[in-house]
Amino acid sequence: MLNATKDILADLIAFPTVSAESNLVMMAYLATRLEDAGADVRLFNDPTGKKANLFATIGPWKDGGIVLSGHSDVVPATDQPWTSDPFKMVERDGRLYGRGSCDMKGFIAATVAMASEFANSVRDRPLHFAFTYDEEVGCIGAGHLAQSLDQLGIRPNVAIIGEPTQMKIIEGHKGCYEYTTRFQGLEGHGSAPDLGVNAVEYATRYVALLLELKDQLQAMAPKGSPYDPPWTTVNVGAMNGGSAHNVIAPKAQVDWEMRPVQKTDADFVKSQLRSYCHDVLLPKMQAVFPEASIETEVVGEVEGLVPALESEARQIVSALTGSNEAAVVPFGTEAGIFQNLGMDVVVCGPGSIEQAHKADEYLAVDQLSDCLSLLQKLAVKLSGAGHSC
Numbered sequence: 001m002l003n004a005t006k007d008i009l010a011d012l013i014a015f016p017t018v019s020a021e022s023n024l025v026m027m028a029y030l031a032t033r034l035e036d037a038g039a040d041v042r043l044f045n046d047p048t049g050k051k052a053n054l055f056a057t058i059g060p061w062k063d064g065g066i067v068l069s070g071h072s073d074v075v076p077a078t079d080q081p082w083t084s085d086p087f088k089m090v091e092r093d094g095r096l097y098g099r100g101s102c103d104m105k106g107f108i109a110a111t112v113a114m115a116s117e118f119a120n121s122v123r124d125r126p127l128h129f130a131f132t133y134d135e136e137v138g139c140i141g142a143g144h145l146a147q148s149l150d151q152l153g154i155r156p157n158v159a160i161i162g163e164p165t166q167m168k169i170i171e172g173h174k175g176c177y178e179y180t181t182r183f184q185g186l187e188g189h190g191s192a193p194d195l196g197v198n199a200v201e202y203a204t205r206y207v208a209l210l211l212e213l214k215d216q217l218q219a220m221a222p223k224g225s226p227y228d229p230p231w232t233t234v235n236v237g238a239m240n241g242g243s244a245h246n247v248i249a250p251k252a253q254v255d256w257e258m259r260p261v262q263k264t265d266a267d268f269v270k271s272q273l274r275s276y277c278h279d280v281l282l283p284k285m286q287a288v289f290p291e292a293s294i295e296t297e298v299v300g301e302v303e304g305l306v307p308a309l310e311s312e313a314r315q316i317v318s319a320l321t322g323s324n325e326a327a328v329v330p331f332g333t334e335a336g337i338f339q340n341l342g343m344d345v346v347v348c349g350p351g352s353i354e355q356a357h358k359a360d361e362y363l364a365v366d367q368l369s370d371c372l373s374l375l376q377k378l379a380v381k382l383s384g385a386g387h388s389c
Contacts (some may be wrong), residue, residue, distance in 0.1 A: 001113060001372055002365075006096065008033070009109035009368075010089040013098035017072040019137045026072055029055055029325030030131060032113060037115035039129065044148045048142070051133040053145045058118050058127045059382075063110035065126035066316070066378075067343065068158040069334065070108040071135030071142070072101035081357035095362040102351035104365040107371060108233075114375045121383035128156055133336055138178050138300025141333035146341055158313045159338040162349030164356060164363075167370045169317050170347035171328040174227060174259040175304035176332030177266055181206060181296045182300070183241070186289035187250035188215060194250035197289045200206040200241040203252035207236055209276050213269050220268075225261055226328045228306075233330075234258045244272050250331060259330065260304070304337035313344040320377045322347070329353070348374075 015026035030065075031041045031054060039056040046052065054072075059065070077086035077099045084090045086099040096106070106163045111129055118127050132141035149155075183203045187195025214234040219232035235258065241252025260266040277294045285292035307328065308314075317322050326346070331353055350367035 005109050005113040011295050016087050018076050023114045023133050026102040027052045027054050033112050038119040054131040055130040059122035063155040065128050065156040067128045067130050067156045068111045069130040070104045070162045071132045073136050075148045075357045082359045097362045101363040102164050103356035107349040110371045117379050121379040127185050139302040139334050142337045159343045159345045161335045161347045163333045163347050164351035164353050171326040172307035172328035173305045177301045178257045178299035181254045183252040184293040185250050188248040190246035197249045197285045197292050199252035200249040232260045237349050305335040311344045313346040321372045
């Protein structure tokens with residue numbers, strides 16, 4: 001089974017499913033693999049028709065199933081110092097190198113390799129495969145998949161998100177809210193600043209407030225917060241605008257995010273920014289140029305995974321791994337979206353998040369083996385030969 005999984009992983013890595021590109025060829029490959037194993041496969045295209053989610057079922061089409069979920073997209077490898085072709089898997093020293101090997105095509109490969117075994121094992125409780133697009137740019141695909149499942153009227157009870165956790169059980173993580181704020185000013189000559197509206201200057205003031213709020217959020221950390229760091233974080237990822245030293249910049253853009261530990265923090269940040277733009281920045285900009293504007297695009301507002309006192313997902317994965325320990329992490333996943341559908345959710349998958357998004361990304365072979373072991377135990381449980389799940 002390990003060699004078969006490696007072969008599938010090599011195929012998946014060869015699909016350059018960077019978020020900016022289509023994933024349709026990879027999804028067609030996965031659909032064929034799962035259909036050949038006996039799964040009922042459904043593809044849901046995005047509004048552009050260039051990307052798709054995949055939802056497949058082995059077993060009866062009814063509520064109460066278990067979802068194995070992973071995202072198909074990967075981050076770019078451009079301008080990273082790779083020592084081999086990032087879209088060709090290379091095995092050396094017990095590691096499988098390639099873009100997406102760890103985050104998170106290794107988990108997808110393992111689930112697909114196990115499909116035939118699941119088809120022979122599943123009895124009364126359905127097993128679902130959920131593979132999404134655009135997780136890396138705001139969990140967009142998972143949000144659309146949630147809508148599709150709601151329309152289909154199918155309601156699984158449990159979801160296992162196979163993000164890299166070194167096969168440890170993760171029961172909670174922060175949310176991930178991503179935004180792009182655009183400033184429209186008025187171009188002019190640098191020698192006459194009062195006759196223009198410098199979008200870069202107003203964007204800088206906006207960022208200054210973000211940094212003030214960033215500091216304030218540290219003092220607002222909930223008592224006993226399990227996260228590291230324990231407070232809501234803010235990050236300014238990119239700032240663009242202007243064209244020359246002596247030109248008043250008419251446009252500027254700020255890409256930023258926050259990782260809330262509680263929704264009230266996110267509400268606080270957004271409220272402060274709205275008031276500052278409405279009461280301070282815009283009046284000054286529009287006094288010179290009435291058409292000046294500040295617009296914020298919501299790239300994604302993905303809720304965190306909230307630890308639950310009672311969780312069937314945690315119970316199942318604890319039994320499969322033999323560990324009763326569950327932790328939280330600061331990075332985000334699609335788990336909150338599945339939780340909001342009413343499922344019990346944990347994050348558990350092969351590899352380390354420390355390898356994700358880096359040059360020479362790799363997945364340790366022993367981690368892939370551990371993942372297959374967990375899935376094989378799940379197959380036994382679904383057959384009724386083990387304890388019921």
